[in-house]
Amino acid sequence: DRKDRIDNLKKAFTGRMSFIVPGPGSNQITKYLYIPQINSSSVSSDLFDKVAEIVYSTERITKKTEQALIRNVLSAFLSIILLFLIAYAISRYVTRPVYQIIEDIEIIANGNYDHPIRRTKGFEFRRLETSIQKMVGRLKKDIISIKQRTDELHQELVNRQYAEQSLRAANHKLSLLGTITRHDLLNQISVVSSGFDLLEEDIPKNEQHNRIMSMIRDALNSIHDLILFTRIYEQMGVDKPVWHHMTRLIDEIMKNFSEQKCSVDDTTNGLEIYADPMFDRVLYNLIENSFRHGGTVTRIAFHVITENGIAVLTYSDNGRGIPGEDKEKIFARGYGTNTGLGLFLIREILSLTGIEIREIGKEGEGACFxxxxxxxxxxxxxxSMESNGN
Known part of the structure; x- marks a missing residue:
């Protein structure tokens, strides 16, 4: 007898339903099965609705379930261990050659270029090994070539330093020789000039004597100017180029021509030129040539424009100008009515820093350089000048 049996029977009968409840013993379940009547013309007990009570034991099912769970857990655990071992073996198979190649590369990186890359398994790794071996071989050749070139450059540097020292010594000797020679020549010219002055007083004055005396005097002056020119030419290119501010330089040079009644039109607008320290001789000689050869010069002008990264500086005057056939000759040494060294010296000084000069004026309208x-x-x-290109 069970306390809840009557209630469960009534529930199944009145509700015409089947259901399961736990019990009555451990590892048991009870099923109440509703069985409806069977329609028949015969009189039988089967004409009544019935409820069957069936008790099942769950012990074997529980044991089977527990056994299955244990087997599944063990299988899963073994599978995990097996997968881990397989993954570890694969990773070792893959990474060991990589570590081996890295070790070989580190040995090579430390300077042992003859160390070979050890052979590894796998087609891809053999390709990598071959590529690295080729790279190391090429690197070794390049290093040997660089070392040889470094040795050659070092030797060349030593030779160049020796040559520079020899050149400085030679320049010093030449400079000293030039200074002594110029000093002695100027002294001798002074003696000759003084003697010539005394001699000139005793020679009878006539046209022929005057012409000869004038030729000798001009020759002495030319020799004197040539000697002074050698001193200037010797200084060219000795010192490094410096920046020259045009406006300040023009103002300073024009003080040497204060007796000239001439206006200066300066529109260089803060132009600075990187040139030899003797660049002031360029402007001085240009201005001197204007006053010496240009006739009546009352205006000189400095103007600058920029085009394609080049600054074009023009110097012009309102003198008589230069004939077309003489535009290039005037830069030759010895050309002109005086020593002929002014414009030659100008071109030489400018060429030291890659600056070019030419004459572009029209005869009768003034010179223009x-x-x-x-x-x-x-x-x-x-x-503002840079933005306007003028």
Whole structure:
């Protein structure tokens, strides 16, 4: 007898339903099965609705379930261990050659270029090994070539330093020789000039004697100018180029021509030129040539424009100008009515820093010299001029 049996029977019968409840013993369940009547013309007990009570034991099912769970857990655990071992073996198979190659590369990186890359398994690793071996071989050749070139450059540097020292010593000797020679020549010229002055007083004055005396006097002056020119020419290129501010330089040079009634039109707008320290001789000789050869010069002008990175500085005057056939000759040494060294010296000084000069004026309208200054050898402080290109 069970306390809840009557209630469960009534529940199944009245509700015409089947259901399961736990019990009555451990590892048991009870099923109440509703069985409806069977329609029949015969009189039988089967004509009544019935409820069957069936008790099942769950012990075997529980044991089977527990056994299955244990088997599944063990299988899962063994599978995990097996997968881990397989993964470890695969990773070792894959990474060991990589570590081996890394070790070989580190040995090579430490300077042992003859160390070979050890052979590994796998097609891809053999390709990698071959590629690295080729790279190391090429690197070794390049290092040997660089070392040889370094040794050659070192030897060349030593030779160049020795040559520079020898050149400095030779320049010093030449400079000293030139200084002594110029000093002695100037002394001798002074003696000759003094003697010539005394002799000139005792020679009878006539046309022929005057012409000869004038020739000798001009020759002495030319020799004197040539000696002074050698001193100037010797100084060219000795010192490093410096920046020259045009406006300040023009103002300073014009003080030497204060007796000239001449106006100066300066529109260089803060132009600075990177040139030999003797660049002031360029402007001085240009201005002197205007007053010496230009006739009545009352105006000189300095103007600058920029084009394609080049600064074009023009110097012009309102003198008589230069004939077309003489535009290039005037830069030759010895050309002209005086020593002929002024414009030759100008071109030589400018060429030291890659600056070009030419004469572009028209005869009768004044001289005009165009000075082309390459990029990097000029600069402007007037921003408005740079933006306008003038």
């Amino acid at each position: 165009e000075i082309r200054i390459p990029e990097g050898k000029w600069r402007l402080h007037d921003a």
